Amino acid sequence: MQRYEEAKQRLRGSIAPIVTPFYEDFTLDLDSLENLINWHIESGSHGVSVTGTTGEPSSLTVDERVRVMERALKAVNRRVPFVPGTGSTNHEETLYLTKKAEEMGVDAALVIVPYYNKPSQHALYKHFKAVADSVSIPIIVYNIPGRTGTNLEVKTLARLAEDCPNIIGVKESNKDFEHVNRVLLHCGRNFNLYSGIELLCYPMLAIGGAGSISATANIVPDKVAEIHNAWFDGDHQKALELHYELMPLNDVLFRDTNPAPVKAALGMLGKIKPVLRLPMDLPAKEIQTEVREVLSRYVEVPVE
Template identity: 70%
Template structure:
């Protein structure tokens, strides 16, 4: 069962943003429309309530509704990998079990942020979560947000001891660390890039794909880069890698997902609303985003 699911988990897994209405409520209708657009554009999987989905601004009940909506909208057409982690261990356990019960393909569990657990504590946290469910678990390591890095040997121990920990999303600019994770965990370990400029390099060392915020704005191009790679057209994949670079750059001149939501607003996909304490980018940055989108023919 795990082997079959692992074969499905590759390519561009789009980490879909959470749209809000003008009154600040979660807009499930627009989220369904975004997911449908992702599927029509060729994305290989859908993730929700990850960093791009503003999970720390959602209540637990809202996260459950978003996960249910994503699974219902996708309707088994591609894998759905909700992000179920938080800074609270019991909440992580609860959301992970809910995701399994509602039919998620796998879950993605972030290194707890703010708490800064040591490596032994991180091992206990992830092992307890993984042992509580049967579905695959993808570890989400993003030290720039969590203030602690999940070390190579800790990931290796978890993979050794938890058969359903099948991969990791590495939002880690230390590419040496990423190489060592792959070497320690083996070539069948599913390594996904969460750093946009490392999506192509990740594939070259045996990575499974990416979970890239840019896929919110350019789903077809990000998916095509992966398709080209898997089909053996390395030149086309590399060309798309560089073609996407200006868009990647402008979408990360402010904290994700603020520029992404601004871009989707300009593309008439959503109302560009974030929940406080976050907000849309400055007018100055918006004036950079718009011509960049125009250059790609997106508006």
């Protein structure tokens, strides 16, 4: 139990959910992944995650997901906590990837609510409990009903938190702010709540959240980290100002399905080749123009 309480304290702040870079032939670009991780750590990100939604896990084979995790773990090199996404719509695949992550020595695993299947709350409980029971590493549940078609109800999460000591928190990509308030009410105020909705990163800190796992951190990791630094240092006004400063960028990065605008922006910055695997693709030209215009307000964008 002490191990999990320590993990809750360590896994706080901006845990950046990094994209999976591809070459133009759609193969993995692991060198660019390593470069991104080094940039994030140098920019102040408090943790690193891969193969979550922003990392296009459903476009990767199981072997590729393992390769991404291995390279990312090596690049992080214990400088910050490492939390790979190991969830899938397939139960056995989730077990395999989560056990693999434990063998690698990760700090925690991010496990998404299974998508497409639309399981019942009873089935979700059985799924997450089986995953948690199969490993001893901390587990962060990932609830993103807009992408999975299923909302993990608070009562189900609270039951899991009570029955599985290694389930230490939840990433809530849930626009229902009443729901996320009730998470801490029923799971306990020491349960780690992370925002996966960019415009709720600051509000979730205000109600007792532990941090965020925000796609915007891919573009301005320093500013997203600074929101958390300011909040934890007690400078709530500075955190609030940064919250509003980032709002236009947050908005434009979701003008198309994540991570398409994020990858377009990273391509504009020369960080990666802006490549997604079908059925995902880059945003329409007009959206890319809008991304470039908004991006230029925050960072210097090289001329095309």
